[in-house]
Amino acid sequence: MNKKILAGNWKMNKTRAEADAFFSETLPHFMKQNARWIIAPSPTLMECSVKAVSNSGIEIFSQNCAWENSGAFTGEMSPTQLKDIGVTGTLIAHSERRQFFGETDENALKRCQSAIKEGLHVIFCVGENLKEREQGITDQVLKSQLSRLCKSFGGSKEIESLLSIAYEPVWAIGTGLTANSQQIADAHSVIFEELQTVNLRPSILYGGSVNPQNLGEISRIQNVGGALVGGASLKAPSYLDLSSALQ
Ligand code: PGA
Numbered sequence: 001m002n003k004k005i006l007a008g009n010w011k012m013n014k015t016r017a018e019a020d021a022f023f024s025e026t027l028p029h030f031m032k033q034n035a036r037w038i039i040a041p042s043p044t045l046m047e048c049s050v051k052a053v054s055n056s057g058i059e060i061f062s063q064n065c066a067w068e069n070s071g072a073f074t075g076e077m078s079p080t081q082l083k084d085i086g087v088t089g090t091l092i093a094h095s096e097r098r099q100f101f102g103e104t105d106e107n108a109l110k111r112c113q114s115a116i117k118e119g120l121h122v123i124f125c126v127g128e129n130l131k132e133r134e135q136g137i138t139d140q141v142l143k144s145q146l147s148r149l150c151k152s153f154g155g156s157k158e159i160e161s162l163l164s165i166a167y168e169p170v171w172a173i174g175t176g177l178t179a180n181s182q183q184i185a186d187a188h189s190v191i192f193e194e195l196q197t198v199n200l201r202p203s204i205l206y207g208g209s210v211n212p213q214n215l216g217e218i219s220r221i222q223n224v225g226g227a228l229v230g231g232a233s234l235k236a237p238s239y240l241d242l243s244s245a246l247q
Helices: 016-029 043-052 079-084 095-101 105-117 130-134 138-153 157-162 181-196 215-219 236-245
Strands: 004-009 035-040 058-062 089-092 121-126 163-167 203-207 226-229
Touching: 004 203, 004 236, 016 043, 016 236, 035 089, 043 058, 079 105, 089 105, 105 121, 105 138, 121 138, 121 157, 130 138, 138 163, 138 181, 157 163, 163 181, 181 203, 181 215, 215 226, 215 236
Parallel strands: 004 035, 004 226, 035 058, 058 089, 089 121, 121 163, 163 203, 203 226
Antiparallel strands: none
């Protein structure tokens, strides 16, 4: 059974001084619990964050990763470059990448394959937007976002320790609107069953306006293996409260 995961996605926030201040405030109170603690900061903060968390039990992930290890890919970071500075994993296909930077299912799979090949853990994000939910096509959207991944990794047991899925309904990200327990349970069960058809059982995280008040309830829902948290992971007291709320 995989450990529960709490991953903080800092998005494009904080200077190095602010990241250092966050870790100085958090680490003295941070208890290594039986879970996996991750922070995904901006590229400019990754190296100082890796140094700050050494031996603390917190891992530093990237928010994206290229599909090649080197070459003419302006603006990208490769899996080997990330490993070189001590980063242990990456988010892939966050909805903001899909929405604002043209990330496609096809590219996302290539990024995922290359990160996993280099031994990085991948949190692969899926989720429907508001229009798709209103049209009643959430299940199809989730299945279609997962289909390439299932074809590529199906049946590969070694992949499970390197892959997690994050279900993040786009309408719940940064809006203060959390999906309700039934919506989360339904979506997680669709994802769980879709992955089961190819013998994959990675952790499935929920993301979208998670905070210390709702995390306890969310993390008890069936098939929820943890959370991907944006806004509420930015402040040290809130991150510490999240760490005590995870069930
Ligand atoms: P939020 O962001 O917790 O601020 O809604 C979650 C995410 O985008 O991963």
